[in-house]
Amino acid sequence: MSPQPSRIDNIEFSVADIARSKAFYGQLFGWTFTDYSPSYTEFTDGRLKGGLCTGEEVRTGGPLVILYCEDLAQMQCAVEAAGGEICKPVFAFPGGRRFHFLDPDGYELAIWSDR
Incomplete structure (x- = not known):
């Protein structure tokens, strides 16, 4: 899948x-x-x-909730435009790249891409 x-x-x-x-x-x-x-x-x-x-x-x-996207740069801009704060810049890991952000209430989420 x-x-x-x-x-x-x-x-x-x-x-x-x-x-x-x-x-x-x-x-x-x-x-x-x-x-x-x-x-x-x-x-x-x-x-x-x-x-x-x-x-x-x-x-x-x-736990850390992780969402998928195809374009990390575009999604990072969207997170910031919506008022999110990047707390861990894009980094590589086996299988792809991701970044972490805080929502307006301080919950940490991550977004990853295999691209």
């Missing part, structure tokens, strides 16, 4: 211990996992994919 622009595409949990989180979510919900590095594993519940990652501050307020 290919990503669709402007829809939630991924949810990422910053965790303290990936193995512990995999055991918890695997047992609780039956999620399956694909490890990409010692600090990142992808999970799937059969419909939605997401990630468990270490190396970032654990966000006790909730």
Whole structure:
């Protein structure tokens, strides 16, 4: 299934211990996992994919919601025009590039592209 622009595409949990989180979510919900590095594993519940990652501050307020777009530069301009604040400039990761922003209430979201 290919990503669709402007829809939630991924949810990422910053965790303290990936193995512990995999055991918890695997047992609780039956999620399956694909490890990409010692600090990142992808999970799937059969419909939605997401990630468990270490190396970032654990966000006790909730997971990071990630949306897909084809043109990061255009979307970054749209975020700023709508009143969002870029809190993590565009960076590369295995599979693409993304940036993070804060909405007017301070919620952090991310937008990624495989282009």
